[in-house]
Amino acid sequence: MLLPLALMLSLGATPPGLPCEGERLVLLPFDTVALPRAEARRTEEAVRRAVAKMAGVCLESRKETVERLLAQAGQQEVCTEATCRAAEVKSLGARWLVRGRVLGLGGERTVALVLVAADGQETRSTFQVPERDAGMEQAAQKAFEPLWRVKTRRTEEKKLRPWPVVLMGTGVAALAAGVGFGMAARSTERRFSQGDGGCAGEGEEFRRCFADGLRRGERQSKLATGLTGAGAVLGAGGAILFVWELP
Numbered sequence: 001m002l003l004p005l006a007l008m009l010s011l012g013a014t015p016p017g018l019p020c021e022g023e024r025l026v027l028l029p030f031d032t033v034a035l036p037r038a039e040a041r042r043t044e045e046a047v048r049r050a051v052a053k054m055a056g057v058c059l060e061s062r063k064e065t066v067e068r069l070l071a072q073a074g075q076q077e078v079c080t081e082a083t084c085r086a087a088e089v090k091s092l093g094a095r096w097l098v099r100g101r102v103l104g105l106g107g108e109r110t111v112a113l114v115l116v117a118a119d120g121q122e123t124r125s126t127f128q129v130p131e132r133d134a135g136m137e138q139a140a141q142k143a144f145e146p147l148w149r150v151k152t153r154r155t156e157e158k159k160l161r162p163w164p165v166v167l168m169g170t171g172v173a174a175l176a177a178g179v180g181f182g183m184a185a186r187s188t189e190r191r192f193s194q195g196d197g198g199c200a201g202e203g204e205e206f207r208r209c210f211a212d213g214l215r216r217g218e219r220q221s222k223l224a225t226g227l228t229g230a231g232a233v234l235g236a237g238g239a240i241l242f243v244w245e246l247p
Contacts, residue, residue: 020058026065026094027051030111035104043102043111043129046136051098053141054148060094068092082120089118102129111140115147123147178227184220 027048032040052059069076072091079085089097097116102109109129114122127143129136199209 022056022058023095024058025096026060026092027098030100030102033103040102047140050137050140085116086120123150174227174230178224181220182224
């Protein structure tokens, strides 16, 4: 029992039934061009070991992946659009999907890797396989690391985008200010429509105070209308951006 478990761990796979930390990733069996299958398989296993060592990766075992593919035999599509690729990643029960192709042309081995995200977006990388198999894993790790960094950067950028929150917050503040000015304008209107508006004195002094009060009420009313409208527009814009950026 311990020997098969140790073998699976050495190949960089998570044994079925054991807990797996990180984001679930499926690495499909590699396509092969002009290369013996045994060599292609050794290259694939080296890539598997490199991928499994990346922080945050939960790599499905090759056995599980092959069983999934056999169960879906005849149902796979050749995807050319992000929507189709996203559906494929979901059908495999993964967060990420890696495709690989090994080419044996001109006496050299070249590996092409494609990392497919849950939204169907692709990131690509290639590397030359060293003449000595001992360096394959290191070469694979160097090729895969940039793909995983791109994924991490995209995730962080999405988390750090402040515009929806800023717009909605500014909209709420503008609405609150608009309501405040509206209440002040109504208070001023009541005060001057039902009495002297608090103006003392007589003649020119009273008329000047009364006119100033009316102008103040008019300004308050205009500010209330402008701020309420701006708040509604900003709040709606922030809500639209928030919905747009949902995963």
